[in-house]
Amino acid sequence: MYCRVVHVKAVSGIQLKMITSYISSTMMPRNLAAGQISGEVYEKSPTEIFTVSKFSDEETANKIMGLMKDEIREIAKGCKMSLLEGPRIIQGKSS
Numbered sequence: 001m002y003c004r005v006v007h008v009k010a011v012s013g014i015q016l017k018m019i020t021s022y023i024s025s026t027m028m029p030r031n032l033a034a035g036q037i038s039g040e041v042y043e044k045s046p047t048e049i050f051t052v053s054k055f056s057d058e059e060t061a062n063k064i065m066g067l068m069k070d071e072i073r074e075i076a077k078g079c080k081m082s083l084l085e086g087p088r089i090i091q092g093k094s095s
Contacts, residue, residue: 004085
C-alpha cells in the first residue's frame with residue numbers, strides 16, 4: 001500500500017470550491033479508473049483541504065501522478081500545495 005497526501009491552501013473560499021469541484025468531477029473519477037484504490041478530500045478550513053489517495057504500490061501512484069502533472073501545475077499557480085507520500089509500514093484495525 002502506498003499513500004499520497006496533498007495539502008492545498010487557496011487564496012479564497014471561491015477558489016477552493018472551484019478546485020474541489022474539479023477534483024470531484026474530473027480528477028478523482030479518472031484516477032480511480034486508472035488504478036487508484038481510494039481517494040478522500042478533507043476540509044481543514046474554508047480555504048484549505050487535504051487529499052488522501054491510496055494506491056497498491058509506488059509505481060501505480062507515479063503513473064497516476066503522471067496523468068495529473070499538467071493539472072497540478074495549473075492548480076499550483078494560484079495556491080500553495082505541499083505533498084507527503086510513502087509506503088504504509090503499520091496498519092491498525094479495530095476488532
